[in-house]
Ligand SMILES: NC(=O)c1ccc[n+]([C@@H]2O[C@H](COP(=O)([O-])OP(=O)(O)OC[C@H]3O[C@@H](n4cnc5c(N)ncnc54)[C@H](O)[C@@H]3O)[C@@H](O)[C@H]2O)c1
């Protein structure tokens with residue numbers, strides 16, 4: 037397997053730390069992309085490399101880091117505008133290397149959206165939207181996945197007040213179809229079961245607490261069911277995530293960011309993985325952010341980064357096996 041390309045994320049955050057501390061000599065071949073000095077001090081040897089092809093041999097000596105221009109020392113907790121362009125270009129470089137066949141997948145350490153918007157004019161709400169643009173302006177979904185639960189928010193990084201307007205039947209259909217396709221292609225689920233949350237409390241209570249479910253969500257679900265998709269809902273979101281309910285579906289499609297992310301980050305914060313479905317390349321990420329409050333203290337938990345690396349490797353292997361079959 038070609039090595040994974042791991043972008044360093046916000047240098048003032050915990051990205052370099054969790055990349056270093058999730059490394060092991062016998063682990064999945066990977067290389068970080070960043071300033072090698074930013075990965076030092078975490079008890080792991082750092083091996084600067086100039087090409088991805090050096091990564092596999094370098095793994096036996098320490099964490100391979102593909103040298104990338106991000107000037108100056110990291111300042112934990114305090115992002116530097118001067119480093120923002122390099123943080124952004126490290127993501128683009130990971131995509132370029134993956135699409136050119138030098139790497140097998142992209143794993144992204146957390147970015148601080150506002151720091152990049154301020155420091156580099158980053159024009160996207162987050163990785164997901166940026167990667168969709170780099171992938172050719174494709175339709176993507178953001179899935180948060182763990183052994184306990186998979187969730188997909190239909191709307192992502194927008195204000196709650198904008199959700200009812202942003203939510204359309206076309207968008208929800210695209211999200212559902214992309215989710216179903218990804219569950220089959222990347223999670224090996226041949227007949228995926230998808231639960232759809234209502235937007236309103238009690239899924240609208242028959243119209244007493246909102247009309248979207250009656251007006252268009254239920255008709256859409258019924259149309260997609262008739263088209264062969266195994267869907268349930270719209271259901272009251274507050275009763276979709278207990279253990280018995282979770283046995284009834286393979287993924288839950290929710291209407292907005294926190295409706296989806298609160299349950300998975302409550303159930304499995306340390307092992308949750310953010311996976312973007314619909315891209316022309318594989319991309320995973322830890323389920324957490326830059327954690328400025330603990331950056332530089334050596335106490336960040338690297339488990340979610342390790343899980344993101346493992347999930348990327350599993351997706352690479354599954355797709356390779358499907359090509360051979
Ligand atoms: N994939 C990504 O790039 C990504 C994901 C989530 C948030 N973010 C960004 O990160 C920034 C901060 O976001 P936030 O404060 O909402 O969430 P956060 O995940 O950065 O931090 C929330 C809390 O969880 C703790 N935490 C997070 N990761 C941890 C780890 N690995 N080990 C131990 N504790 C950990 C933090 O210390 C903090 O107390 C924002 O700019 C946000 O947009 C980026």
Ligand SMILES: N[C@H](C(=O)O)[C@H](O)COP(=O)(O)O
Nearest residue numbers: 162163164165310321323324
């Ligand atoms: N919304 C995700 C979360 O809270 O974990 C995260 O911000 C995703 O961001 P990216 O699009 O940058 O992966």
